[in-house]
Amino acid sequence: MAEERIVRVIAPTASKADAGNALQAAKRRVAAYARVSTDEDEQLTSYQNQVEYYTHYIKSRPDWEFIGLYADEGISGLNTKKRSGFRQMVEDAMNGRIDLILTKSISRFARNTVDSLVTIRELKAKGVEVFFEKENIYTFDSKGELMITIMSSIAQEESRSISENITWGMRKNMARGKVTMAYGKFLGYRKGADGKPEIVEEEAEVVRRIYRLYLDGHTVREITRILTGDGIPTPSGKNCNWSVSTIMSILRNEKYKGDALLQKVYTADFLNKKMKKNNGVLPQYYVENSHPAIIDEETFDLVQAELAKRGGSSRGRRSGSVFDRKVICGDCGHFYGQKLWYSDASGRVYVWRCTHKYDTTPNCGTPVVREDELQAAFITAFNQILGDKAGYVAELAAEIENAKPARIGQIRRYLKALDGQPDFITSFDGDAFKELVENITVRSSGDMAVCFKDGRKIEIPKNIRKENQK
Template identity: 35%
Template sequence: MKITKIPSRRPETIIRKKVAAYARVSTASDAQLHSLGAQIDFYKKQIMSRPDWEFAGVFIDDGVTGTKSKREGLDELLTACRDGKIDLIITKSISRFARNTVNLLNIVRDLKESKIAVYFEREKINTLNAEGELLLTLLASFAQEESRSASNNMKWSIRKGYAEGSLKQVRRCYGYLVELGEVTIVPEEAKVVKEVFERYELGELPSSIAKDLNRRKIYTFQGAKWSVNRLNVLTANIFYTGNTLLQKLFVPNHLDKKQIKNRGELPQYFIENSHEPIISMELFEAVREVKAKRTYKKRPDTKHAFSGKLICGVCGANLNRKYDRGNHKWQCRTYRKSGVAACPSKQVPENTLEVSAAEALGLPSFDEMNFLEKIDEVIVHNGNKLIFRFKDGSKKDIYWEDRSRSESWTKEMRAAAGRKTKERYGN
């Protein structure tokens, strides 16, 4: 029996990849543009010479740098990728494609999700293979370090400006125009600012003032209507007295960029006579006193002067009052709710807070009214440290000592312990 193999005559189907190239030069000089033209010719010939590749174009940017976010050629390339017109991108090097590792990482990851590879010729890296995975890992690390370094440089520059009394970081506020640290009064708005302070001093309620301003079609510089909260913020801003308190906010984490209130973690800078005032310091203090008295009158008898004033220096939560074996103590809300794992803060006896407050205010004993009028908040840090933040922007650190066990016992506690001892031994 004879068997003859008949070879397949059906031509093999070649699945061709749609390949595009990206080229860029950073200046528009004749020499550079000649180089760009050479790159275009080179890539066109290279792509068209391969039977398994389909020419999808050469996308170019001339006279721009890799650090610039607006590059029309690259944008057109990415649009074509999203439209399914490209399977592979070839480019000379990582630096030609992008010099900002954050942007590069984002682009490469987006393309990878669509199964689109980028091949960097100089580095010989294809982003869809194993080397590409390593590249992404390295780029992620570089991107985070670059972001941290840039953030630290920015923080250093800003804080240096604060220490030198620069107002470049001061934001526009109603009544003033602030441009590159130059502060100028806006006359029409300044009249309203002064009117608001004077009406506060006379005892008019902020709800009434806000209603009147809105009726007169006088709005904030953003065009928003006035509210009680907006007026309270305005009348608490010492900037209107011609003085400036710097570094009231800061960004602790360079990744999420979230600003938080500076509660003593960083130094603040109070600059006197930094710009032309709209109101006098006397009027500002008078309004502060009116607001403090109004707050005191509204406070229920069951609410203590420390309520809402004590801030945990560990997690930033408020401290709550509790009664424990004859003594009142103040304890972090987070600690009380979730335990030491959530916040390893320390509780503070109420009488310790009162003695420390009196010392901070320069008084022989604790005065509740004085405390409410002058103290904005108290930061309770571990290490027995209390930071008293005054409403004028100043602060004072007070350290307290733990009482011995015998000193902390009240008469009631001693009596209760005596009764338990008698019950235990039957006497």
């Protein structure tokens, strides 16, 4: 016969006060997370509603302790990298400050399935639960992860569909020639009352100045120093620290002449919003006269030709001389560089020499030249042109009739530089040299050839140059 089961009662030892303290200690530390993906009024209203709702809801529960509300406004839920509120919440939870996180839905938490599951598992391992109100899912529930996987996948596919629909609409607009600009980072334009770009004259003058400086012979790096030194705000308006890439972008952007090339880049991955340059992968659309121009076509084409000629170089003049990258070796084609020859009581004396000649394997025999010799060569060549200035100007003016746009712009700038010049010069004019001269070639014999920007080349024998130095 089986023994009789004996049950003994263990009397409680804690007081009611102790029980109250235990209940107080057992309060769950609760936080909420809210997010909206755009800055539209309707979305912002939803955001404010979420903030007010969860703050009131958590504080109304006696068994919960309100830790705080974490939020991200106008940010996509496709990844967590730019969601500072979300990342701070997860960090606080992992550090033991939060027991439970409330959020409106899985799509508010994350639209990326991988991000969603990884974060939930990390929080779960630390004893932190997440509650999705719309789906009524607690992550500690045995069926929770399966449901979250399914719902996150649905949210991700919904985002993919939305992204594809937006992209389709944008491409349709491109095909119709509709032009949009990132006005907040685009110098010279703002969105007009009709929704189309309109010129901001104060900013447009900065753009024109950049083009003028470049055509006057300044390098891109020099232009950055000039604008930064003058305290001119960058396109973003956040500071006055101009960069080479910003200047190059302005010089190359066809929008400044009133045209627009659409779909220069495309979104390669909708999850991380990674952009790629469109190198023929997708069609592009070139819209002519799409909006008011800041730079006339001749000037723009002239700058593009100059960019191609300089090879897109952004190097500054290390010497600070107008002859930098203007003097060429007649033997090997390398540029001449400036070097301090000697320094004594009479002052510093600089010379120019072929940079290739002094490499480890020299292969040219061009001589070292002084700066006053280069100046004398220009004076001699320029005086030959000024000797028949009227005929020279008439010849250039006649060429405009059948010239291409870039050449027309070059000639007009050249004629403008000639305007006001005397019939004869006796001293070196650095500004005239920069505006008129393409380069000076130094021969191994010591002779030089001054090539002007209109294409005219004047040979200067060594003995004639010596005479002009006296």
